[in-house]
Amino acid sequence: MKTADLRAKTPDELETELMNLRKEQFNFRFQKSTGQLENTGRVRIVRRDIARIKTVLNEIKSGKKPVATAKKAAKAPKAAKAEGDKAPKKKKAKE
Known part of the structure; x- marks a missing residue:
């Protein structure tokens, strides 16, 4: 259920839902x-x-408008790195 769909409903409809x-x-x-229980999800x-x-009911009761989130x-x-830009590999020391 999308939040935008919920905000379009009346408080009574939200209560019944x-x-x-x-x-x-x-x-x-x-x-x-x-x-x-078959569908645990x-x-x-x-x-x-x-x-x-x-959350939507509390927003309605408090009179707050939802804050729009900015898209990233x-x-x-x-x-792309050139073939010669790679750092040389370190050799493992034998113990």
């Missing part, structure tokens, strides 16, 4: 304890979705 995810998380805990996704919803600049490609 939060309750549904908590019920799903509850069921996953029982399935895990009985050994019936879904537990992580549900947990993170719950955190996202709670693309790195310039490194120049």
